[in-house]
Amino acid sequence: MELSMMTFMLEFPVLFFKPGTKEEKAKEIESFIELTAETGYKNIDLIWQTVRLVGKEEIKRMLEKNGLRLSCVICMDTAGDIEGADGIVEACEYLNCGKIMLVPGLPTEDRKELFDLMVRNYSKIVNLAAPKGIICVCEDDPNIKVPCGSREEVNAILNAVPGLRLVYDSANMLPSGDEVVPYYEYFADRTAHVHLKDMSVADTQPEQYANPGVDNRFYLNAPHGTGIVDFDALFEALQKHGYNDTLAIEFVPMPDMDLKDDMKRVYEMFACRI
Numbered sequence: 001m002e003l004s005m006m007t008f009m010l011e012f013p014v015l016f017f018k019p020g021t022k023e024e025k026a027k028e029i030e031s032f033i034e035l036t037a038e039t040g041y042k043n044i045d046l047i048w049q050t051v052r053l054v055g056k057e058e059i060k061r062m063l064e065k066n067g068l069r070l071s072c073v074i075c076m077d078t079a080g081d082i083e084g085a086d087g088i089v090e091a092c093e094y095l096n097c098g099k100i101m102l103v104p105g106l107p108t109e110d111r112k113e114l115f116d117l118m119v120r121n122y123s124k125i126v127n128l129a130a131p132k133g134i135i136c137v138c139e140d141d142p143n144i145k146v147p148c149g150s151r152e153e154v155n156a157i158l159n160a161v162p163g164l165r166l167v168y169d170s171a172n173m174l175p176s177g178d179e180v181v182p183y184y185e186y187f188a189d190r191t192a193h194v195h196l197k198d199m200s201v202a203d204t205q206p207e208q209y210a211n212p213g214v215d216n217r218f219y220l221n222a223p224h225g226t227g228i229v230d231f232d233a234l235f236e237a238l239q240k241h242g243y244n245d246t247l248a249i250e251f252v253p254m255p256d257m258d259l260k261d262d263m264k265r266v267y268e269m270f271a272c273r274i
Contacts, residue, residue, distance in 0.1 A: 001238070001274040003267065004043035004071040004248040005036040006195065009221075011047050026054045030062050037066035039263040040271065045072040045101075045248045048088055056091045063095070071246045072099040072137070072167075072193055075125075085125045093132050099193055099246075100129055101167055102138045104146050115147045119160045126163045137193050139167040140183070142175050142211040142219060150176040151186055158190055165192035169250070171199035171221075171229050175213035180229055181237045188241040196270060197250040198227035223254040224266045235273045247274070 010032045014025050029050055036044050044063070051059050051073060063070055073092055092100055102122055108114045118138075126136045138157060141148045148157055149172065158164055168191045173183045184191070200222040202210065210220035224231075238247075249270060254262045 001244055002043055002071075002246050003041060003270055003274070004045050004246050005039075005041045005263065005267075006045040006074075006248040006250045007032045007036065008045070008047060008074065008250065009252055011050050015047065015049050015053065022053060026058065029054055033062045033066055033068065035260055035263055037068055039260060040267045041263075042067070043069045043071040043246060043248075045074060046070060048073050048075045048091075051091055051095070052087075056094050060095055070095045070097040072101050072248065073097055074101045074103060076103050076105060085121075085128055088125065089128045089132060089134060092129070092134050098134055100125065100134060100136045101193065102136055102164075104138075104141060104148055111145075111147045115153075115156070118148065118157060122157070122161045122164055126161055130163050135165055135192050136163065137165045137167040139195065140169050140172045140176075142169075142172040142199075144175050144212065144214060149173065151178050151183060154187070158187075166190050167193040167195055169195040169197055170231070170234055171197040171219075171227070174199055174201070174228075175211045175219045177214045181233050184234065184237055185241065188237075188243070191243065192245060194238070194243065194245070194247045195250045196224070196231070196247055198222045198224045198229045198231075198252070200227040221250070221252045223252045223262070224249070224269055226254075231270075231273070 014028050075088060088100060104118050129136050140154050147153045158166060166187050168184050168187060170180055199219050202218045205218055206220060208220055210218035213219050249266055251266060253259060
């Protein structure tokens with residue numbers, strides 16, 4: 001097993017909310033890549049929109065400069081038509097990235113309609129990627145309005161799209177009422193990527209964004225080690241089932257802690273387990 005830094009929570013504000021020129025955004029993305037290398041990681045997961053904004057050639061330069069391997073490219077809103085799917089596959093091939101993660105995006109009023117869109121568009125990119133030796137993976141989604149969260153829903157998606165594998169997320173099944181370890185064990189033979197994420201739960205709507213659960217409580221991403229996920233039990237299950245691929249740390253910054261120190265803290269928290 002190898003650790004990867006998933007910088008989604010750092011990239012997303014820069015890409016979609018923070019003002020700035022393309023060059024300024026690229027410089028900030030490069031600082032995240034540098035921090036990833038400086039804090040011990042050898043792998044990184046990046047958002048497709050980051051690769052598209054900065055350019056695959058420049059991303060390759062940044063990765064090579066810092067001695068990092070791109071372990072997965074995360075494609076947002078892929079339940080809608082995948083714009084430039086061939087470009088995503090081409091960029092992954094250029095960057096020697098072996099996995100594309102497909103995220104369904106926002107829910108629709110009609111769950112069946114969204115499910116059918118996911119099947120259609122996931123199949124499209126899987127069929128483009130497979131001949132290149134690139135694995136497409138979908139994640140168990142924490143939004144219970146998206147038909148890809150519960151064990152039954154994820155199983156249906158995987159069965160409907162031959163060649164699609166699972167990104168097992170260590171917390172996203174909680175709002176659907178599933179449990180961390182049994183969920184992994186059910187999908188162990190179809191898991192090709194793992195997200196290590198912690199999550200906290202509240203009885204009332206917190207100030208931060210949180211996903212409502214089937215139990216009428218609220219689930220929100222939490223800094224690793226501060227939430228309810230039992231990572232000791234999870235790692236025991238990963239080893240039991242012989243998982244030997246990437247563990248992407250879905251980083252959530254600790255409030256009032258230096259970013260570099262926090263990234264190193266989380267690296268050390270998990271490096272001792274593999």
